[in-house]
Amino acid sequence: MQTNLAPEYQGTADGQAAEAILRKCVHCGFCTATCPTYQLLGDELDGPRGRIYLMKQVLEGETPTRKTQMHLDRCLTCRNCETTCPSGVDYGHLIDIGRKLVDAKVPRPLGESALRWALKEGLPSPLFAPAMAMGQLVRPLLPAALKNKVPAKQAAGDWPTAVHARKVLMLAGCVQPAMMPNINRATARVLDAVGVQTVIAPKAGCCGAVKYHLNDHDGGKAEMRANIDAWWPHIEGAGVEAILMNASGCGVTVKEYGHILQDDPLYAAKAARVSALTQDVSEWLPELSEKLRERVKTTAATIAFHPPCTLQHGQKLRGGVEQHLGELGFNVKITGCEAHLCCGSAGTYSVLNPTLSYQLRDRKLGHLNETFGETPPETIVSANIGCITHLQSGTATPVRHWVEVLDEALLKTL
Numbered sequence: 001m002q003t004n005l006a007p008e009y010q011g012t013a014d015g016q017a018a019e020a021i022l023r024k025c026v027h028c029g030f031c032t033a034t035c036p037t038y039q040l041l042g043d044e045l046d047g048p049r050g051r052i053y054l055m056k057q058v059l060e061g062e063t064p065t066r067k068t069q070m071h072l073d074r075c076l077t078c079r080n081c082e083t084t085c086p087s088g089v090d091y092g093h094l095i096d097i098g099r100k101l102v103d104a105k106v107p108r109p110l111g112e113s114a115l116r117w118a119l120k121e122g123l124p125s126p127l128f129a130p131a132m133a134m135g136q137l138v139r140p141l142l143p144a145a146l147k148n149k150v151p152a153k154q155a156a157g158d159w160p161t162a163v164h165a166r167k168v169l170m171l172a173g174c175v176q177p178a179m180m181p182n183i184n185r186a187t188a189r190v191l192d193a194v195g196v197q198t199v200i201a202p203k204a205g206c207c208g209a210v211k212y213h214l215n216d217h218d219g220g221k222a223e224m225r226a227n228i229d230a231w232w233p234h235i236e237g238a239g240v241e242a243i244l245m246n247a248s249g250c251g252v253t254v255k256e257y258g259h260i261l262q263d264d265p266l267y268a269a270k271a272a273r274v275s276a277l278t279q280d281v282s283e284w285l286p287e288l289s290e291k292l293r294e295r296v297k298t299t300a301a302t303i304a305f306h307p308p309c310t311l312q313h314g315q316k317l318r319g320g321v322e323q324h325l326g327e328l329g330f331n332v333k334i335t336g337c338e339a340h341l342c343c344g345s346a347g348t349y350s351v352l353n354p355t356l357s358y359q360l361r362d363r364k365l366g367h368l369n370e371t372f373g374e375t376p377p378e379t380i381v382s383a384n385i386g387c388i389t390h391l392q393s394g395t396a397t398p399v400r401h402w403v404e405v406l407d408e409a410l411l412k413t414l
Contacts, residue, residue, distance in 0.1 A: 026087050051072060058101055093259070190292075190403055258271045322334060
């Protein structure tokens, strides 16, 4: 796609990066076929190709409007279009740039700005945990919209105490310890079972995705640098094997630290190393499957797996969870229709765009029901807390992280 950058963007980092991405686009439109919002709305401007044209216009000097902002806001950043694109268009990075440039020129209404500020400052805040605890205490009294965001209080097992020579770092996450603490503990127990100690650096906080994707790039980068500082002594001194992520949304972000901080003279090299060390916990399933095969007690019950967009499109990890859990004896299946499409959670999207978000949730759950028919799954599993919470709000079937199911099956044999 030929571009002619406006003078204000020529020579800027954002302008050069956006132009390089735009020039890969050949207008083919394959991306529209796999875009969730295009599927729902049927509007060219609510598909990747249309949004690319909008961003191109802004970069070439046209003045963006609230309508421009709205169409960019409606994007889930699921990156399904990247999986589909035959030309390798890096749409995820482009939409981050486009939103930043548009927001700099299009003021938001006060209420909208306040909500976005509350999300980006509140979710990573130390106050989130007590607020969530209070919400869980009064959960039966909450209106449905709030109850959907406040999961029932979860029982969490113990953190393993054994010391092992092999060690990995794990990011606790900003909301996961308060909302679903058993995910982190189950991960630590499963790794302990194969002789790997899980270490959490106390000063590592939010991965930076919340602020970064809400156009507070400076705030997001500050959180990324803080994490690198917190992890660096363990990387340099303790020789950890990996930085493991059990929330695929955090994982895709940390894997991109090297890209996001590439122009930072103090952090570029460290960020690249952090990204290289980062793995989703599912990438350890081959080793877990081999070493735990004789120790896992499974049932014949069907488990439905919903692969998060951040896992299958962001990290390009597809098929591994189903394959290796199957090797361990679990009866795991994915939906026979639209398994590639987003469930509608998408970080803060379900709060900012609830109508589209719940339509996608119900569409996803509908396909699951159609796939399993008269023998519904005993459990739905996923790999990201956002997907888990969002899907659970629309079904009575338990929705869990797959590592919790593995941990539970392992505990039965101990």
